[in-house]
C-alpha cells in the first residue's frame with residue numbers, strides 16, 4: 400500500500416499600519432490597503448461596527464459612507480455598515496455569530512470580497528470568526544479600537560467565541576488581510592480599557608525586551624495621566640514585539656504546548672472567571688504577571704528590585720493588584736485560583752507549559768510549578784493599604 404507524505408507551506412503576509420483619522424476621505428490608507436494586491440477593481444465590502452465605539456463616535460457611520468463615495472472607483476459598502484453589540488456579549492451568544500454569517504451570506508460576498516471589522520478585541524474575534532467560516536474564509540480588514548486590540552489581539556492570527564461556558568472554546572486561526580490601527584479611537588476609551596492594553600505591554604516587555612520594560616516604568620505616570628504620545632509609543636512597540644513573536648516563534652498556529660504570550664494568564668483567566676468577569680482582563684493580567692514575577696523572583700530567575708519596579712509601575716498605571724478572589728479557598732484549603740493551572744493546561748492540551756520571565760527581558764518555559772510556593776505567595780499577597788481602585 401503506498402504511503403505518501405504530503406507537505407506544503409503557505410506564506411501569509413499582511414500589513415499592520417498605524418494611522419490617525421482613518422475614515423477621513425483625505426486619508427487614502429483604507430482604499431490603498433484594499434487594493435494592496437493591485438487588483439484594480441471595485442472591492443465589495445461589508446462593515447461591522449462595535450456599538451460601544453459608535454456611542455462615542457456618532458458620526459462614524461456617516462464618515463464610512465462618505466469615505467466610500469470618495470473612493471467609489473475602488474470600493475463599495477454592499478450594505479450600510481452594521482452596528483453590532485460591543486464587548487464580550489457578542490462572543491457569548493452563538494446566535495449573534497450566526498446573524499453575522501447570515502448577513503455576510505445574504506449580501507452575496509465571495510472569497511474575494513471583504514469584511515471590515517471596527518471595534519474592540521471582542522468584536523474583532525466574533526466578526527473575524529464569522530468571516531473565517533463563510534466560504535471557508537473571506538478577507539478581513541481589522542480596525543482595532545482599543546489599546547489591547549491594537550497592541551495585542553488585533554494584530555494576531557486568531558478568532559474566537561465563547562461556548563459551553565468557556566472562553567474562546569471555538570474559533571479559527573485566520574490571519575487578517577490587513578490591520579489598520581487608528582490611534583485616535585483610543586481617546587474615548589474608559590480608563591479600565593485604556594489601561595488594559597498596558598498590562599499586556601508589561602507582560603511582553605518582561606519576557607522579551609528589558610529596554611521596553613524600563614521605558615514602561617518611566618512612562619507609568621504619563622500613561623496614568625492619559626498621555627497620548629506615551630500610549631502611542633507603547634502601542635507601536637508592543638504590537639511590533641507581538642508581530643515579531645508570531646513571525647519568528649516557528650509556531651504561529653500554536654501547535655506546540657508553549658504559549659509565551661500567555662505569561663501570567665493562567666492566574667488572570669481564573670481571576671476573571673472567579674469574579675464572574677467583574678475583574679477586567681487587563682486588571683487580571685496585571686495581577687497574574689505580578690504573581691508569576693514574584694514566583695520567578697523566589698525561584699532565582701528575576702531580581703527583587705525588578706519585581707518591585709514592576710509592581711510599582713503597575714500600581715502607578717492604576718492597576719489594582721489585590722482582589723478578594725485571591726483569598727478564596729477551595730475545599731482542600733488551597734487558594735482557589737490555583738485551579739487555573741489545570742484549566743490552562745486543559746485549554747492548551749498536552750503537558751503543562753508555563754512561561755515565566757527571567758532574566759528580565761527573557762523567558763523560560765516551565766513544566767512543573769511548586770504549588771506550595773505559589774500558595775504561600777498568594778496567601779501572603781499584600782492587601783491594599785489604600786482603598787481598592789474600582790475595576
Ligand SMILES: NC(=O)c1ccc[n+]([C@@H]2O[C@H](COP(=O)([O-])OP(=O)(O)OC[C@H]3O[C@@H](n4cnc5c(N)ncnc54)[C@H](O)[C@@H]3O)[C@@H](O)[C@H]2O)c1
Nearest residue numbers: 451485486519520521544545547548552555557584587588
Ligand atoms: N484573538 C486573539 O488572539 C485575542 C487575544 C487576546 C484577547 N482577545 C480577546 O479580546 C477581547 C477583549 O478585547 P478588548 O480588550 O479590546 O475589549 P472589548 O472588545 O471587550 O471592548 C471593551 C469595551 O470597550 C468598548 N469600546 C471599544 N472601542 C472603544 C473606543 N474606541 N471608545 C470607547 N469604547 C470602546 C466596547 O464596546 C466594549 O464595551 C476578549 O474577548 C479576548 O478574549 C483575543
Ligand SMILES: [Zn+2]
Nearest residue numbers: 599664680684
Ligand atoms: Zn491577555
